[in-house]
Structures are given as C-alpha cells and as structure tokens.
Amino acid sequence: MAKSCKFAVxxxxxxxxxxxxxxxxxxxxxxxxxxxxxxxxxxxxxAISAAIEPADIISDIVELPDLANKLGGRPFENSKVLENLSNLTSFSFVQQGSFDCSTNEIYLYCVSDLLRRYVEPEPAVLRPVKKRSSKLRQDIRKALLSEKIMARREEGLDSHRVIYKHELSQGVVADFVLQNGAMHVVESVDATSDSVSLHRCLYEIAMSALTFEHARINFENQHVRPRLIYSSNAEIEAAISPSLYAAQHQGAEVINWESAEQRAKFITNFVSLAEPVDTAETRPSLFHASALPTRKLN
Known part of the structure; x- marks a missing residue:
C-alpha cells in the first residue's frame, strides 16, 4: 500500500x-x-566560508533524527519540534511537502528527484524532463481541442484557456494547466500499453504527486486543484489502486478515463471553467445566395 512521506529541505x-x-x-x-x-x-x-569543513556539516545532518527524537519526535506533526531543531543547529527547514510511495524503490526514486531539484548544484543547462508520449495524453488534448478551450501557442495562463505541457519550474512540466480563480493542474498516467511496466506506472503516479507539489509552491497562495487522470485495464488497475488512493488522499481528484461518466464530468467541468477560443476572426464569411445581387451569382 502506498504511504505518504513528508519532507523538508x-x-x-x-x-x-x-x-x-x-x-x-x-x-x-x-x-x-x-x-x-x-x-x-x-x-x-x-563559498560561504573557507573555515567550514563539509565533513562536520555531514556529521551534523546525520545527527538530526536523534536530536529530533530527543525533542519530542515527529517534527512534521509538531511545528515546535522543528522550530527547536532549527534553534539548536545551524540549519533551517524550508519548502516542506509530501510525496507517496508504495515500494522502497519508488521511495528512493522520489528522494533522488527531490535532491536533484532542491539540493544538488544545478547543471549548466537544465532542460525539462521529456515525458514519454502516451495515447491518453493525446486523447485528453483532442477532447479539449474539440471543445475549443485549448490555448493558442502564443497565449499564457491569463487567457483562461488550457495550456498544454506547461513548465512549472525547471525540469517540471505539467500535462495541462488552466487558470481560472484556482489553478487546475492535470497529470495523466497511461497504463494501457503492453510496453509499459507496472513499475513505470507506479513511478509516474509518484512523480505526478511531486508535480502537484511543485504547482503548490510555484503558484504560492493561489488555490491549486490537482487532477490525476489514468487509463488502464482491470489487472493493472488493481495493482496501482493503492497509489491512486494515496494520490486522492493527498488532495488530487482521480479520474478514470475509461469511465464514460467520469470522462464526461471532467470535460464538462473544464468547459465551464475555461474561456472558449473566439473563432469569429478565422471563420469565413458565408452568405446565402438569396441575399446576393443577381450579378454576383454565376
């Protein structure tokens, strides 16, 4: 079963x-x-001080769990413990968040990803992580395009239309984002392909939780409404259901794209939230023949 882990930088x-x-x-x-x-x-x-010994800092970091336990333990449930931990050390604890993991391997993946995003020095050139292409993502896009609520290439969030592949921060790209009062962030997990392993599906669900967390950090005080859309067969769905439940527990609305009812509800909801594209400028002018002078008719 997927478990929720809390973290702080x-x-x-x-x-x-x-x-x-x-x-x-x-x-x-x-x-x-x-x-x-x-x-x-x-x-x-x-770079801060030549007198600092990295080995000493590592030693202090390693001792933090023992010190927290002596102060009462569970610092993420008792802010006073975290405050005292900061007062007694040379560390502060910021950018708190959470992620879900169902296996130790997924847990280590998430930790590694957080270290890369928040702690390790940035590489000279950091490009957004390219997600694997998926039929589900394209199906969602086609459905929103048919409703004329997808933003044009040159438009941003202020258009109040759906942005496709919106970069939340360096290396973090959400599948779909719509700004209208709240920030509606959509991630998708396609588990229908035979070439995609169960492990890969679980990993993508875990990564979607981190994407939602980045959205909350990126949009600061604006209310974020996360949605996780998935598509899978019955066998895979049974295996990923604990992770889907954990995502739901963390505040994400989980939508089964294979369910016609849930799919229609999602599309109807987004249509009500988004500003439709005005096609009047690009629509050709049509006149009924009876309205034209005789000389204009062939």
Whole structure:
C-alpha cells in the first residue's frame, strides 16, 4: 500500500549578519521514522566560508533524527519540534511537502528527484524532463481541442484557456494547466500499453504527486486543484489502486478515463471553467445566395 512521506529541505545558514544560505540535504518522515539525505557536493559550502569543513556539516545532518527524537519526535506533526531543531543547529527547514510511495524503490526514486531539484548544484543547462508520449495524453488534448478551450501557442495562463505541457519550474512540466480563480493542474498516467511496466506506472503516479507539489509552491497562495487522470485495464488497475488512493488522499481528484461518466464530468467541468477560443476572426464569411445581387451569382 502506498504511504505518504513528508519532507523538508535542510538549509545551512551562516552567521546572521551575512545571511548566506545553501540547501544541503533533506529531512524525510517515512511512516514515523526520520531519515536524512545530504548532497554529495558539499564543497559548495566553502563559498560561504573557507573555515567550514563539509565533513562536520555531514556529521551534523546525520545527527538530526536523534536530536529530533530527543525533542519530542515527529517534527512534521509538531511545528515546535522543528522550530527547536532549527534553534539548536545551524540549519533551517524550508519548502516542506509530501510525496507517496508504495515500494522502497519508488521511495528512493522520489528522494533522488527531490535532491536533484532542491539540493544538488544545478547543471549548466537544465532542460525539462521529456515525458514519454502516451495515447491518453493525446486523447485528453483532442477532447479539449474539440471543445475549443485549448490555448493558442502564443497565449499564457491569463487567457483562461488550457495550456498544454506547461513548465512549472525547471525540469517540471505539467500535462495541462488552466487558470481560472484556482489553478487546475492535470497529470495523466497511461497504463494501457503492453510496453509499459507496472513499475513505470507506479513511478509516474509518484512523480505526478511531486508535480502537484511543485504547482503548490510555484503558484504560492493561489488555490491549486490537482487532477490525476489514468487509463488502464482491470489487472493493472488493481495493482496501482493503492497509489491512486494515496494520490486522492493527498488532495488530487482521480479520474478514470475509461469511465464514460467520469470522462464526461471532467470535460464538462473544464468547459465551464475555461474561456472558449473566439473563432469569429478565422471563420469565413458565408452568405446565402438569396441575399446576393443577381450579378454576383454565376
């Protein structure tokens, strides 16, 4: 069964007068057990001070779970524990979030992804992660296109139409995003192809949770309405249902595209939220022959 893990980015802070900070690791609550993960490239701390020994910082990071337990444990459920943990160390804990995982392998995938996004030094050129093409994603796009609520290439979120493959942050792309009061973020998982493994489907569901978390961070105080659309056969659906339930528990609306009722409800909902494309400019002018002068008729 998929379990929810909470995390916070560990930020090292220098002397208060200098106010220099660097992300150095992650603090993760996995089913009540605290774990820490640190960057493998802590030499960047020397940019703050040549007197800093990365090995000492690693030692301090590793001791955080024991210190948290002495302070009362479960810092993500008791903000006072996290506050005291920050006061007693040179670390602060920011960008808190959560993700779901059903296996240890998925858990490590998620942690690795979070380290890459928040902690490890950015590469010289970081391009959005290219998602595998899927029939489901194209079917959703065609359905929204037929309702004339997909944004044009040059349009942005302020058009109040659906943006396809919207980049939330570097390397994080949502399948569909619509801004209308709230931010409606849609991710899709296609489990109908024989070439796609169960492991891959579980991984994509876990990654969708991280995409939703990025949306909440990216859009700050704006209300985010996440939706996870999936398509699968009965056998695969039984295997991924715990992960789908976990996504639902985290606030995502889960939609089965194979269900005509759920599919119609989703499309109707989006049509009511989006501003339709005005086709008046591109529509040719048509006149009935009876309205034309005789000389205009052949």
């Amino acid at each position: 560990i930020k090292f802070a220098s002397h208060a007068q200098r106010d220099e900070r660097l992300n150095v690791g992650l603090l993760v609550d996995r089913d009540g057990v605290l774990e820490v993960f640190h960057s493998n490239k802590l030499d960047k701390l020397r």
